[in-house]
Amino acid sequence: MIPVEGHKNLYRDENSNAIVNTDHAAYNDYINTRRINSDKQVELDQMKSEIETLKSMLNDLASKITS
Numbered sequence: 001m002i003p004v005e006g007h008k009n010l011y012r013d014e015n016s017n018a019i020v021n022t023d024h025a026a027y028n029d030y031i032n033t034r035r036i037n038s039d040k041q042v043e044l045d046q047m048k049s050e051i052e053t054l055k056s057m058l059n060d061l062a063s064k065i066t067s
Contacts, residue, residue: 004019
């Protein structure tokens with residue numbers, strides 16, 4: 001692989017001409033951040049679903065009380 005000028009962790013693959021980043025620590029940080037954000041999104045979606053269920057239950061209860 002050929003080093004990319006001005007970038008210590010970037011190399012150009014001679015066969016595919018692709019740029020390859022060899023900074024494993026930065027890659028691992030990126031993967032961990034994506035995993036954390038994904039977990040947060042799943043938790044948020046679950047909370048939204050639970051809130052919708054509670055709203056529906058409260059509406060049902062309110063309609064029974066006023067009837």
